Amino acid sequence: MALELALEGVGYRYRGGHEAVAGVDLAMAPGIVGLLGPNGAGKSTLMRVLSTLSKATAGRVLWRGEDIARKPDALRRELGYLPQDFGVYEALSAREFLAFLAAVKGLPARASVARVDECLAMVGLEDVADRRLGGYSGGMRQRVGIAQALLNDPKLLIVDEPTVGLDPEERVRFRHLLAELAGERLVILSTHIVSDIEASAGMLAVMAGGRLRFHGSPEALMADAEGHVWQMTIDAERLADARARLRISRAQRRVHGVELRVVGAEAPSADAVPVAADLEDAYLWLLHRSGAQA
Numbered sequence: 180m181a182l183e184l185a186l187e188g189v190g191y192r193y194r195g196g197h198e199a200v201a202g203v204d205l206a207m208a209p210g211i212v213g214l215l216g217p218n219g220a221g222k223s224t225l226m227r228v229l230s231t232l233s234k235a236t237a238g239r240v241l242w243r244g245e246d247i248a249r250k251p252d253a254l255r256r257e258l259g260y261l262p263q264d265f266g267v268y269e270a271l272s273a274r275e276f277l278a279f280l281a282a283v284k285g286l287p288a289r290a291s292v293a294r295v296d297e298c299l300a301m302v303g304l305e306d307v308a309d310r311r312l313g314g315y316s317g318g319m320r321q322r323v324g325i326a327q328a329l330l331n332d333p334k335l336l337i338v339d340e341p342t343v344g345l346d347p348e349e350r351v352r353f354r355h356l357l358a359e360l361a362g363e364r365l366v367i368l369s370t371h372i373v374s375d376i377e378a379s380a381g382m383l384a385v386m387a388g389g390r391l392r393f394h395g396s397p398e399a400l401m402a403d404a405e406g407h408v409w410q411m412t413i414d415a416e417r418l419a420d421a422r423a424r425l426r427i428s429r430a431q432r433r434v435h436g437v438e439l440r441v442v443g444a445e446a447p448s449a450d451a452v453p454v455a456a457d458l459e460d461a462y463l464w465l466l467h468r469s470g471a472q473a
């Protein structure tokens with residue numbers, strides 16, 4: 180059966196009655212899928228449903244054609260998951276920690292020694308594998324998180340907001356790592372930061388307010404914003420006023436003032452020049468049209 184994850188009318192309502200996810204229809208095939216949305220959009224809730232930690236309260240999710248609520252183990256065998264709140268045991272080394280998790284996941288003891296080494300190499304931690312995790316940087320810890328998700332050579336890799344708290348250099352490194360890992364896998368990467376996925380995701384799914392607002396290629400999202408992006412330069416002292424009035428996707432200080440990229444239905448001023456949308460502009464325009472805040 181094809182390596183495909185299909186969501187049909189998926190919804191999730193928390194016990195208190197809050198509907199965090201509603202009516203999501205989506206089909207995903209190998210490659211990187213960027214799940215983009217502002218905080219509170221419902222991304223983590225959906226990731227937990229897809230990784231079988233929560234059961235959808237509406238609709239269904241099919242992995243290779245099988246309903247994951249009925250046969251969760253079929254998906255779990257092929258799943259690697261890095262949750263948003265992944266924690267490590269600080270007193271252990273990366274190698275010890277991964278060996279421990281390999282045992283918990285039921286990998287045969289003999290094979291697991293080699294597999295731990297492979298996973299450490301895949302995330303570039305082989306040289307520091309025997310150091311205590313307590314001394315690792317945020318980016319290194321996230322790489323340990325990916326290494327543990329790779330132990331069972333998953334066909335579906337789900338990573339939830341993996342770049343939060345990383346410095347710019349670690350962020351870039353982490354993005355490259357995920358791009359390398361995609362290959363024949365389906366990697367679902369959730370983030371609220373456009374630049375995390377713009378170079379790597381072949382497909383985007385954008386959520387806001389619990390609903391899917393867009394799914395398709397980055398190019399299609401940018402095409403939707405065509406004709407709604409402008410560039411203009413204003414005096415620096417007018418920036419606060421402009422921020423209050425306009426939807427600004429980028430502001431850059433220049434010698435002669437502040438250069439703005441603005442999205443909206445109409446030109447923000449007579450001297451604004453229309454420009455081609457980039458992904459950041461297009462995302463902001465989509466959120467604006469769907470009534471959500473970035």
Ligand SMILES: Nc1ncnc2c1ncn2[C@@H]1O[C@H](COP(=O)(O)OP(=O)(O)OP(=O)(O)O)[C@@H](O)[C@H]1O
Pocket residue numbers: 193194195197198199216217218219220221222223224225340371
């Ligand atoms: N245990 C819970 N009980 C009730 N409501 C919840 C619970 N967890 C999350 N929510 C609510 O569900 C909505 C979606 O939350 P979720 O964490 O899935 O969003 P998110 O897109 O992952 O955002 P973030 O990046 O901030 O985690 C939010 O309104 C949130 O307050």
